[in-house]
Amino acid sequence: MFDIQITGTNIRYADGGISVVHVxxxxxxxxxxxxxxxxxxxxxxxxxxxxxxxxLKNIVKTKLIERLTPEAV
Incomplete structure (x- = not known):
């Protein structure tokens, strides 16, 4: 199993709210x-x-699996 560590977040704002976050x-x-x-x-x-x-760790793991195995999704 992979050990995932969140090292930071970069939050981008638009129109007074959060538009996207790079985890x-x-x-x-x-x-x-x-x-x-x-x-x-x-x-x-x-x-x-x-x-x-x-x-965030769970989301990152899920997104990595989706990108590494697109045929399984």
């Missing part, structure tokens, strides 16, 4: 043979209510 992450497998890093863009609506680190 930066780093991840690696238990042997540290494979590592990933980058960001996942979230619409403001998806970010709001999911600001906690555990919630």
């Amino acid at each position: 930066q992450f780093q991840g690696h497998d238990p042997e540290r043979a494979i590592s990933l890093s980058g960001y996942i863009p979230l619409p403001g609506e998806e970010y709001q209510g999911n600001e906690s680190i555990p919630a």
